[in-house]
Every structure is written in structure tokens, then in C-alpha cells.
Amino acid sequence: MTKKEWPLYEVFIRSKQGLSHKHVGSLRAADETMAVENARDVYTRRSEGVSIWVVESKNIFASDPSEADSLFEPADSKVYRHPTFYDVPDGISHM
Amino acid sequence: MTKEEALFKYTLRLGDDALIVSQRLSEWCGHGPILEEDIALTNIALDLVGQATVLLEYAAKVEGKDRSADDLAYLRYERDYTNLLLCEQPNGDFGATIVRQFLFSAYQQFMYAALTKSSDEQLAAIAEKSLKEVKYHVKHSAEWVIRLGDGTEESHQRVQASLNDLWRFSQEIFFEDEVNQTLIEAGIITSLEDLRADWEGLVKRVVEEATLTLPETKWQLDGGRKGLHSEHLGYLLAEMQYMQRAYPGMEW
Numbered sequence: 001m002t003k004k005e006w007p008l009y010e011v012f013i014r015s016k017q018g019l020s021h022k023h024v025g026s027l028r029a030a031d032e033t034m035a036v037e038n039a040r041d042v043y044t045r046r047s048e049g050v051s052i053w054v055v056e057s058k059n060i061f062a063s064d065p066s067e068a069d070s071l072f073e074p075a076d077s078k079v080y081r082h083p084t085f086y087d088v089p090d091g092i093s094h095m
Numbered sequence: 096m097t098k099e100e101a102l103f104k105y106t107l108r109l110g111d112d113a114l115i116v117s118q119r120l121s122e123w124c125g126h127g128p129i130l131e132e133d134i135a136l137t138n139i140a141l142d143l144v145g146q147a148t149v150l151l152e153y154a155a156k157v158e159g160k161d162r163s164a165d166d167l168a169y170l171r172y173e174r175d176y177t178n179l180l181l182c183e184q185p186n187g188d189f190g191a192t193i194v195r196q197f198l199f200s201a202y203q204q205f206m207y208a209a210l211t212k213s214s215d216e217q218l219a220a221i222a223e224k225s226l227k228e229v230k231y232h233v234k235h236s237a238e239w240v241i242r243l244g245d246g247t248e249e250s251h252q253r254v255q256a257s258l259n260d261l262w263r264f265s266q267e268i269f270f271e272d273e274v275n276q277t278l279i280e281a282g283i284i285t286s287l288e289d290l291r292a293d294w295e296g297l298v299k300r301v302v303e304e305a306t307l308t309l310p311e312t313k314w315q316l317d318g319g320r321k322g323l324h325s326e327h328l329g330y331l332l333a334e335m336q337y338m339q340r341a342y343p344g345m346e347w
Contacts, residue, residue, distance in 0.1 A: 006129075027131050030242055037235055038131035041138050 008057040009035040011042075013049035021053050029054075101277035102215070103157045104177070105284065107167070108274075108320060109206075110150030111178035114168055115328070116199060117143035118335050119186055128189050135235060139196070142228040149221050169339035173329050174322040181264035183319075183328040190243050190250065191257035197236035198261060201297050202268045203229045205290040215283045237301045244305025251306065258302070259310045266315040268294070274320075 006028040012021035024043050029035035035054040044052065063071060075081070120140035127133025151164035181199055186192045207229055210222035243254040269287045278284045302309055318324065338345060 028129060029131065033238060034242070037238065038135065040231075041135040042131055045134070045138060 006030050009039075009054045010057050010060060011035075011039040012053040012055075013039075013043055014051040014053075015049055017050060021051065024048075026057060032056075096273050096277050098277060098281045098283075099157060099159075101274045101281075102283065103154055104274045105278055106150055106154040106157060106218070108177045110147050110154055110167070111176050112182050112199070112203075113143040113150060114147035115176070115178040115182040115331065116196070117141075117147060118331055119182070119184075120192070120196075122186055123192065132189070136192070139232050139235070142225075142232070146221070146225045146228070149224075153217050153221065165339070169336050173324060173332055176324065176328065176332070177320050177322060178328075179264065179267050180316055180319040180325055181261065181267065183325060183331060184261060184264065185327055187257060187260075188253060190254040191261070193236050193239040193243065194254060194257040194261055196232065197240050197301065198265050198268075198298065200229055200232035200236055201294055202290070204233050205293045205297075206287070209285045209290060212285075213283055214281075218283070233297075237297075240301050240307070241305045244302070244307040254305070255307050258307055259312075262310040263312065263314055263316050267317040267319060270317050270320050272320065 008026055008028055009032075010026050011024050013024045014021045027035065027038050027042055029038045032054060036052050039052045039054055043049070117140045120136050120143065123133060123136040124140075125133065127136055147168065148164055151167045155162050155164050155167055179199070181195060184191075184195055186195075204226065207222040207226040211219050211226065213219040213222065240254065243250040245251070269291055271287055275284065275287065279286055299309065
């Protein structure tokens, strides 16, 4: 008998209204419906969320780690892209 | 039978059902077929032990004999438990556990839905809270019945065998006696007969979608409500009651 593994799903949870879904981990499930149920049981049992997204891991196309120096390093020398040269007026919090 | 006696016995039945199924499900802890399902089954077990706690607390209060919910849960003898025979049946394979859960949760869902309109405020409140949990139990177990039934040849054959095996315990759900009659007359509960069509409709729909067949057999067992149990309950209680029997009054 061949042992077939269920597909792997990535799980995204929105912790409350107004926030975005965040990746929390992955799990295996027979299909999408069961993946949502499994995610509910594994990742929201301590009231962590109000909404769940699942996507089969194979559908995620990722950047290549070996290209990291050409993809990300050039940004390191562009400090002017951070809005750190502005004076924040008094009374503005949460910036 | 006075209304109070009937209310005690009825609440005890609901509490015993939840307690015994919960104990069975908790046997899966660490043994689930996959991590996700291990957590799912024990989550359901936790929901049910929570329901058992509030139901037995209320039963103890109604009885008024200075017994606590723990006394009722841990210090009664086998013949004093009034859970459905279905609830105490062994876990078997995962498919058998799922079929047992589906048949039972489907009943709980319609029973609690009716009970939310009870004139007994405490029971209505317990029903309303529990109903939310049970709706998920029904959804989860039904999804699994469908996937196992309409899955591989082996899963189909196994889950059909479990359905054939457990079906003879299903009609006990609708067993009624003086306890029910007294509470129906007092306007506290409705007749279980009123739930039968809904329960059968849901079971048929899921069983058909799962490409399974409902057993033709008319042979049905009862006795649980009267304390007459299958051989399995004694072993279950021996394990469940061990700590309180060996170390009376212990807490942790």
C-alpha cells in the first residue's frame, strides 16, 4: 500500500477586524474545507482570530534565497527611502 | 414523579451523555491519526466536558441533596449513569469514532435548539451556549463521514461497517418515559419525537452524500436511560473514576 500524504496548506489568520491576515503556520488537510477546520482547531483555540485563509503551499511562488543579494541588498544603501529626515510635530503619536 | 425529580433526572441524562462521550474522545489524545485531528477530537472532548460540568452542577442544585457536580461525575456506580448506549461505545477506528460523533452531535444540535426556548431559564442558557459548540461538532463530523464514505474503497467499507454497527443504538435517542412526560407537561421540554424528522433528514442527507447506505435493520437497543449499560461502560468508569476512588476528595 502506498502511503499518500495530504497536501500542505499555509494558514493566515486575521486577529481582529481591521487588521490584515498574517501567516501563522502550516498544516496538512484532505482539502480546503478541512484545512479551514483544522486551522480553526490548531490555530484559533485561544481566540486568536476572526477570519482564516488557507492556501495550498504549492500555490505559493517564492523568491529565490540565492538571489537575495541582488533582490534585497541594494535597498540597504538607500536610507533616504525611510522617512527619517522629517521632524514629527509634537502631539503626533503612533508614527 | 414531581417536576423537580424529573428535572434532576433529565438534566443528569444530558450531563451523562456529554461526560461519557467526552471521556471516550479524550482517549484519542496523543493517538489521533494526524496532529490536526488529534487536536480537533480533544477540542470537542473539552467542549463536551464543559457542557457536562454545567449540566451536572445544575442537576446537583436541583436535586438539593448536597452533592456536587464532581460527586455526580466521579462517585456514582455504573447503574446510576443514564447516558445513551451510543455514547459509551468504544472508539474503534477513527471512522467509528466519527460516525458515533455525527449521530450524537446531530441529536444534540436539534435537542439544544429546542431547549433554548425552554421555560427553565438555566436550561435555556446552557442550551444556547452549547448549541454554538455543537454546530461545529456536527459540521466537522459530517465532513469526515462524507470524506471517508466517498473516499477510498477501504475507507468506504470501514465507515459503512461502523454505521451498520452503531445504527442499533441510534433509536435510543428518542426514548421517552415518565421523566420526559412530566417535563413536557410542565412546559420545560418538547417531545423528542418533534426532533426525529430533523435528525433523520440530516443523517440521511450526509449518509447519501457520503455514498453510504443506512442499515435496514429494525433491531434496536435501549437501556442507557434506565442505567442498563453495555459491558463497555464499567471499564470506562474504572479509568475515569480512578483518581477520586483511590484518593477521595483530591483536588489539583
